[in-house]
Amino acid sequence: MGVGGGSKVERIKAESRYLRGAIAEELAQDSSHFSEAQVQLIKFHGIYQQENRDLRQARKAAGEEKAYQFMVRSRIPGGALTAEQYLVEDDLAGRYANGTLRFTTRQGIQLHGVLKHDLRATIRAINEALLSTLAACGDVNRNVMACPAPARSRAQAQVQEVARQIARHLAPRSRAYHEIWVDGQHVQTVGTPDDEEVEPIYGPTYLPRKFKIGVAFPGDNCIDVYTQDIGLVAELDDGGELAGFTVLVGGGMGMTHGKADTYPRLGTPLCFVPAAEALSVVETIVTIQRDYGDRQNRKHARMKYVVEERGIAWFRAELERRLGHAVADPHPLQWEGVDDHLGWHEQGDGRWFLGVYVENGRVRDTDSCQLRTGLRKAIETFRPGIRLTGQQNILLTDLTADQREPLEALLRAHGIETDPTKLGVKRYAMACPALPTCGLAVAEAERVLPSVVDEIGRQMEELGLAGERLSLRMSGCPNGCARPYMGDIGFVGRSKDLYNIYVGGDWENTRLTTLYAASVPLREVPATIRPLLLLWRDERTPGETFGDYCHRVGVEYLRQRAQTLDERQLSGLH
Structure with missing residues (x-):
């Protein structure tokens, strides 16, 4: 788990004292941006330092510094949040960000355009809403995806709960996040006992690169499960209960133009595990990547290269060695397609959910569609549950039959289309x-x-x-x-x-x-x-x-x- 002469980022992580670095000190300075080392560390806290590149040339010609700003990403397992949590994110978009929300392809929310002096207030407010930005970015397990459809069956609810369990289990244990952003108040229970600080899964240098996990419902690949470092595909027993998961490993999309040793890769079926053993198997796979991932070359550091170059047989043998027992062969997978969950659907409990299209995940008002205002009014009025999808859309859940018509009318009044058949190619x-x-x-x-x-x-x-x-x-x-x-x-x-x-x-x-x-x-x-x-x-x-x-x-x-x-x-x- 040591750096062993690794890349510059590896040295920054090793010297960071579990992700502290000099973030707090630089946050207190009257400046617009962080130094290079802290830029790497704030990613673990859910923050990217960016600039408005549209202004780059003009500011350079005027002798001014770059137009620094920050993206703050909330980690939302399975894309599930409450109406109140959504409204907090929307408030922050107007108060500190650029007036828009961005739903991500991993079911999270991003705020763009936050300035450095507003970061602490933004992140504190997110935590007070019982959300978090910790591990939304960085060399750790990031947001865990799951089929977002409300519990049309008990098994769907179980799949979503597994995603939440994985997210909690793999969250960094460092107290740095709460020390810096929440003044030591442990709003969420992700810390370790006060007398000891360790990272039992990650170690002091965390993972070689980002890590992504998704949990798919049988037949519906709405989370692109083959693109995940670990994909869990649920299987139900004859009674419709969650029996276990076929585990895929080594998926990932990133590549670098002109570098043949980088490439997108689909996840490879590895094994089948009973539902009760899924968490331990996921943790063990993470430790294999921790120990064997490339820490010299970050462009070659994802787990897909370990799987591709060492082979699935080696990977399974290493998994079994660490578990101390054999695992079952993966089960054949059958897909019925990709359900974007748009439009009206029954939940199976007498209630309904409505999937609303969001172009490229950007929630904003335009002359033709007041999407941000309309969604806010709808959520304030009807207080639905919220689910974000892997296609960057939003589901308004737990609605009664009597609420359908007034909700439709409110959304239509703001130019928001609720019939997905009218969307066309977009x-x-x-x-x-x-x-x-x-x-x-x-x-x-x-x-x-x-x-x-x-x-x-x-x-x-x-x-x-x-x-x-x-x-x-x-x-x-x-x-x-x-x-x-x-x-x-x-x-x-x-x-x-x-x-x-x-x-x-x-x-x-x-x-x-x-x-x-x-x-x-x-x-x-x-x-x-x-x-x-x-x-x-x-x-x-x-x-x-x-x-x-x-x-x-x-x-x-x-x-x-x-x-x-x-x-x-x-x-x-x-």
């Missing part, structure tokens, strides 16, 4: 924030995907494909936070206004996409997709999805055929 589109706030972004994502989606939607109507499902995912860099290496089409930022286009994933999100075209200018992206839509329309088998078609014929065929189509064909005429 229903299945996702983007990461990218520019102007993310320091890793090399291209736009959230700000440009809507126009790309609109144009592709128009093309589909012209080609007679209106109403067909098509998933589109865009990331502003190859780290792939919007999971663009899954689904029908992925757009990955290559450099300013240039994107790699990937195609050929499946609707169940169990297959990676393949690179179709590299460095395509943004303005040419829809035109590059149009030939593929035409070929899909004319050559697909009955019921074949776009991704399945592209996978079946292959990208070489697609490239060759796309070049042979003439203007009359591309116009949609036969």
